[in-house]
Amino acid sequence: MIVNYGYTDGSGDYYIVIDTDKCDGCGKCVDACPQNVLELAEDDYGDIVVRVRDEVKSKVGYVCLGFNPGCSKNEVNCRSVCEHDVISHTW
Amino acid sequence: MIVAGIDVGSLSTKVVLLEDDRILAANILTTGEEGVVMARKATDEALRKANISFDQLEYIVTTGYGRKSISFAKESKSEMMCHAKGAYWLFPxxxxxxxxxxxxxxxxxxxxxxxxxxxxxxxxxxxxxxxxxxxxxxxxxxxxxxxxxxxxxxxxxxxxxxxxxxxxxxxxxxxxxxxxxxxxxxxxxxxxxxxxxxxxxxxxxxxxxxxxxxxxxxxxxxxxxxxxxxxxxxxxPEHPRVVGALGAALVARDSK
Structure with a gap:
């Protein structure tokens, strides 16, 4: 399942897109995120997968630095530690 | 087996009672009070409509924005799953x-x-x-x-x-x-x-x-x-507001 966490507002699309079918629940991305955006949780089908924390969902654009403008410059980020390309960002 | 699905929305609480493949009753209340009080009230009203008692409910699943605050329910599921299930049941x-x-x-x-x-x-x-x-x-x-x-x-x-x-x-x-x-x-x-x-x-x-x-x-x-x-x-659907609650009831039915 592909889950889009986030929203569109006047300034653009702010979604963290997670492909839960690819996720093996290793949790490396959770540790890699400097803003503590992600967490591991059981989904509706009983698999442990990564998701965006509830408190962050409605302010992703402010909390997450965004991949291109922010974390792509860090050596370690949620995308670089993931072996299965689970996470992507729309901004 | 009789089960209930409760959808605690931001504006209203919806309840659907289901027996196997038959909807026994549905009820909608505007959310105002504390979620759990409201959910219990809505459930009781639905039970009265169907003329059955709370003890006859074998499984209760909640969904929606306030789903985690309902202490008398057995399980809570995300809105996306419940809406999907409800809509799919009505329109395969x-x-x-x-x-x-x-x-x-x-x-x-x-x-x-x-x-x-x-x-x-x-x-x-x-x-x-x-x-x-x-x-x-x-x-x-x-x-x-x-x-x-x-x-x-x-x-x-x-x-x-x-x-x-x-x-x-x-x-x-x-x-x-x-x-x-x-x-x-x-x-x-x-x-x-x-x-x-x-x-x-x-x-x-x-x-x-x-x-x-x-x-x-x-x-x-x-x-x-x-x-x-x-x-x-x-x-x-004929009653679009209760599809989430219907989905929750279907999850309850299937999880037994």
Whole structure:
């Protein structure tokens, strides 16, 4: 399942897109995120997968630095530690 | 086996009682009190309608915004799964579910077995939700039940360009001052919501058949505006507001 966490507002699309079918629940991305955006949780089908924390969902654009403008410059980020390309960002 | 599904929404609490493949009763209460009190009240009313007692309920599943606060339920499931299940049960041909509730809107894409494939939601912004329509109806002094019908009687659609509910309201007020006919403004408002949903739909892709659920599905003007924007026909269940609760009841039935 592909889950889009986030929203569109006047300034653009702010979604963290997670492909839960690819996720093996290793949790490396959770540790890699400097803003503590992600967490591991059981989904509706009983698999442990990564998701965006509830408190962050409605302010992703402010909390997450965004991949291109922010974390792509860090050596370690949620995308670089993931072996299965689970996470992507729309901004 | 008798089970219950409870959908604790931001504006109302919905309950569906299910016995195997038969809906025994459904009930809707406006959420005001503490979630759990309200949910119990709504459940009790539904039980009374069906003439059964609380002890006969074998399993209770909750969903919706306030789902985690319901202590007497056995389990809670996400809205996307429950809406998908409910819509798929009503329309087995459903591949896309558009749910527009009071304070959130979501689009769910299903595969042919009813399993969620793709999901996009919006619970940050009021534009594109029921509360937006409600605010605009108040600004125009028409009741929310009438706005859909009236919007269909427009001559030309007024332009509402703001993405934000607060700014859109002031746009509506300036239309009123300019003397734009009320029905034209209403058509513009419905169009702006449809535009918003269309933007979201581009993230997941719309596949036929499309089912629309949630309170806003009772608004014929919204259905028409969305059909025009998405270029497809929307299937609307008889009671669109309880689809989430129905889905929760189906989860309860299947988990035993």
């Amino acid at each position: 041909s459903a591949r896309t579910v558009i749910d527009i509730g009071a304070e959130s809107s979501k689009i769910i894409r299903l595969n042919k077995n009813g399993v969620v494939e793709d999901f996009v939601g919006n619970d940050k912004c009021a534009a594109g939700t029921g509360i937006f329509l409600d605010t605009m109806a108040k600004a125009l002094e028409v009741s929310i039940e009438e706005v859909g019908e009236l919007s269909l009687k427009h001559k030309e659609k007024a332009m509402i360009s703001s993405m934000c509910a607060v700014f859109a309201e002031s746009e509506v007020v300036s239309h009123v001052h300019r003397g734009t006919p009320r029905n034209d403004i209403l058509a513009g408002i419905h169009d702006s919501i449809a535009e918003r949903i269309f933007g979201m739909s581009n993230r997941v892709g719309i596949m036929d058949d499309v089912v629309m659920t949630g309170g806003v599905a009772k608004n014929i003007g919204m259905i028409k505006a969305l059909e025009e924007k998405l270029g497809t026909i929307l299937h609307v």
